[in-house]
Amino acid sequence: SQTIHQWPATLVQPVGSPLSLECTVEGTSNPNLYWYRQAAGRGLQLLFYSVGIGQISSEVPQNLSASRPQDRQFILSSKKLLLSDSGFYLCAWSVGAGDTEAFFGQGTRLTVV
Amino acid sequence: AQTVTQSQPEMSVQEAETVTLSCTYDTSESDYYLFWYKQPPSRQMILVIRQEAYKQQNATENRFSVNFQKAAKSFSLKISDSQLGDAAMYFCASLGGSNYKLTFGKGTLLTVNP
Numbered sequence: 668s669q670t671i672h673q674w675p676a677t678l679v680q681p682v683g684s685p686l687s688l689e690c691t692v693e694g695t696s697n698p699n700l701y702w703y704r705q706a707a708g709r710g711l712q713l714l715f716y717s718v719g720i721g722q723i724s725s726e727v728p729q730n731l732s733a734s735r736p737q738d739r740q741f742i743l744s745s746k747k748l749l750l751s752d753s754g755f756y757l758c759a760w761s762v763g764a765g766d767t768e769a770f771f772g773q774g775t776r777l778t779v780v
Numbered sequence: 781a782q783t784v785t786q787s788q789p790e791m792s793v794q795e796a797e798t799v800t801l802s803c804t805y806d807t808s809e810s811d812y813y814l815f816w817y818k819q820p821p822s823r824q825m826i827l828v829i830r831q832e833a834y835k836q837q838n839a840t841e842n843r844f845s846v847n848f849q850k851a852a853k854s855f856s857l858k859i860s861d862s863q864l865g866d867a868a869m870y871f872c873a874s875l876g877g878s879n880y881k882l883t884f885g886k887g888t889l890l891t892v893n894p
Contacts (some may be wrong), residue, residue, distance in 0.1 A: 709869065710786075711871065711884040713881070716881060718879075720880075767824075767830075769882055771824070771825035
């Protein structure tokens with residue numbers, strides 16, 4: 668069966684520090700991968716998505732970047748965090764067509780102090 | 781462009797009653813999928829119902845059904861016999877069939893009153 672792992676669950680980082688959030692998927696190949704940010708009580712903002720290794724689509728110009736070094740690994744990074752980067756980050760994956768749906772990780776609550 | 785609009789930030793319903801959540805979308809994809817996801821306070825995303833755009837028949841899952849109006853680009857969710865456990869944030873989403881871009885609306889917070 669397919670599973671998605673996202674870590675860490677919570678993170679407190681000082682302003683100006685780097686960030687690395689990792690997401691891995693098991694039990695499937697060539698998944699479409701997504702990173703979202705959710706502010707408190709608000710919607711899911713699509714940050715990046717990837718349909719293959721090395722293919723990254725950026726939706727929102729900002730302080731973040733994403734990479735996909737392996738087929739089932741998706742990393743969200745920042746060189747220098749801002750206070751406005753605080754939020755709840757969700758990783759998700761989907762595959763192909765047919766009875767498709769998106770599956771989500773447990774999320775990372777990031778607080779920049 | 782691919783957008784999803786939920787015009788109801790909050791809705792409330794009495795237990796056992798029926799409620800309809802609205803969603804409109806826009807996409808340049810000829811083939812796409814539409815979803816409703818539920819997010820309880822745990823923040824885990826749970827698929828409620830799925831609709832393939834090429835299917836004319838409206839999807840149903842037990843107490844949940846959709847009204848899919850393709851020409852109007854409307855995709856509303858009807859919850860029948862509402863239960864306390866239905867209280868959550870509900871998100872409408874679209875997935876492009878060729879670009880695989882998955883876009884969400886801003887959500888509707890549903891309260892179920894006993």
